[in-house]
Amino acid sequence: MRRMPVGLVIAAIIAGVLVLGGVILYIAGSSAGTASFGWFAYQPISGAAFFPSSLVVLTPLTATGAAIAIAGLIGFGVIAGFIVGRRHPTGR
Template sequence: MNSAGSTAPGTPRPPRLPRWLVVLASLGVVVVLGGALLVLLNPPEASFGWFAYAPLSDGTFPAVAWVTPQAAAGWTGVAAGLAVLAFCAGWLAGRRRPVPPR
């Protein structure tokens, strides 16, 4: 670059990323972060206690939901966001670059 901010006449400019790819990658990052926050901020609540012995009556233990609906939505968001980011990375890795002149 010279003092005016332009490149010298003989140097090629780096290729610019398409706007749709930047928007898609940004959306993927936002979805991954949103899903991760949804998982982290909604932990499953334990509604049972610890017993060192079997109960004396024929009572049953309450059902425990290890995966809440919020956690399932969060993990789905994380997976979808990572799939979008993988698509963007694959598109960048597989696109054709112009062959430099000899």
């Protein structure tokens, strides 16, 4: 079995840190709870018939966490594509 180049190992570690950090930021930002504004302030819908208890607002922290995690996943995809697509020596 051939050894992986050091550059690919370092890139995989960086991509893993990006994914892990992005997920942590996303979870930290999503614990803010539900929004205190929305459709329930509209008078015809303000009764008990409609109350959006699960309204999710994308905060800047969750958006940043998602973007960082996606960048890490793209990095993993590039590394996997490079490993699968590289040429093997002909003298096997």
